[in-house]
Amino acid sequence: MNEIRIYPDPILRKKALPVKMIDGQVKEIAEHMAEAMYTNKGIGLAAPQIGILSQIAVVDLGEGLRILINPEIIEGEGESVLEEGCLSLPNIEVPVKRKDKVFLRGWNMDGKEMNLELVGFPGRVYQHEIDHLNGILIVHYLSRLKRELLVKKMLKRLRDS
Ligand SMILES: [Zn+2]
Structure with missing residues (x-):
């Protein structure tokens, strides 16, 4: 269950479903996700990456673990491009254009609404x-040709290592 799903695992392309009730099962999933994130030295992980299609994300930017349930972007401002990596795409980095500032809404494990800027x-x-x-990976910001070349390289490196 802790195994990180690697692209092109089809589950990574599926949309996760909203969590209806924050119960023991959701807590267990979040714990597994945190464990998988720390084991793999990541700073964030989404449930589909361990094969679960629920809207749960964990993030730790050095300030402690934050678990977000049903997170969504309400508003965004500005744009910039930066290289990003992903635990589901080992050994590659992709330039991704994102909003500079976002307003995000979600729920924490206590069912409290969180509004983050x-x-x-x-x-x-x-x-x-x-x-x-939402089933989107960093390679989907690339053209199909670039994506195929990069993924081929990644899979070869994985096989050779
Ligand atoms: Zn990722």
């Missing part, structure tokens, strides 16, 4: 995780 890198991380919940 995020600027710069932290906002980028949350946008990346919310993309996962």
